[in-house]
Amino acid sequence: MPVTSATIRSMHWSDVQRVAALEQQLFPVDAWSPEAFWAELALVPHTRCYIVAVDSDEQIVGYAGLFNAGSDADIQTVAVAPDAQGRGIGALLLRSLLDTARSRGSSRVFLEVRSDNASAIAMYLAHGFEQLNVRRDYYAQGVDAVVMRLMVKHE
Numbered sequence: 001m002p003v004t005s006a007t008i009r010s011m012h013w014s015d016v017q018r019v020a021a022l023e024q025q026l027f028p029v030d031a032w033s034p035e036a037f038w039a040e041l042a043l044v045p046h047t048r049c050y051i052v053a054v055d056s057d058e059q060i061v062g063y064a065g066l067f068n069a070g071s072d073a074d075i076q077t078v079a080v081a082p083d084a085q086g087r088g089i090g091a092l093l094l095r096s097l098l099d100t101a102r103s104r105g106s107s108r109v110f111l112e113v114r115s116d117n118a119s120a121i122a123m124y125l126a127h128g129f130e131q132l133n134v135r136r137d138y139y140a141q142g143v144d145a146v147v148m149r150l151m152v153k154h155e
Ligand SMILES: CC(C)(COP(=O)(O)OP(=O)(O)OC[C@H]1O[C@@H](n2cnc3c(N)ncnc32)[C@H](O)[C@@H]1OP(=O)(O)O)[C@@H](O)C(=O)NCCC(=O)NCCS
Pocket: 001, 002, 026, 077, 078, 079, 080, 081, 084, 085, 086, 087, 088, 089, 090, 091, 092, 112, 113, 114, 117, 118, 119, 120, 122, 123, 124, 126
């Protein structure tokens, strides 16, 4: 795995503008609005965890979010700026969310990912997720969603 110098910290309200700009760039068809991120941040820490990855200049190069309720959790999003991809930042963000899910007592973590998103699916498989089923025509333009699940190991 490539070595990254990025570090993880909590997402702040003041990060929303930069995060929403990245979101628009990475998910042009169904990007979350700034308001959607504000609504999510309002639920931190009760049922949400939102983090950003920052480079050595404190610039945001990625972000990720988790929803947790009871024994289940969902990965809401994991995203890395195009020019920072392939350096281990997505994996760093994902591992941080999984640590949070574990510390909050989650037994199972679920996610949905576009069936044509080979790099994301590879990342999730590499972290122990398994494919549960496929939701047909789940995304715009008739793209299927792959539903994946990770059983969380507690010591
Ligand atoms: C998916 C995404 C988050 C991965 O982030 P990243 O920082 O590029 O990924 P990493 O460098 O941490 O790589 C982690 C793993 O992902 C997989 N991966 C990453 N890029 C890949 C590629 N181009 N092809 C195949 N697998 C890839 C590999 O399994 C890799 O592990 P390895 O380096 O040990 O082989 C990033 O590509 C992204 O933001 N994509 C656009 C937004 C998106 O699709 N998010 C996911 C929504 S569910």
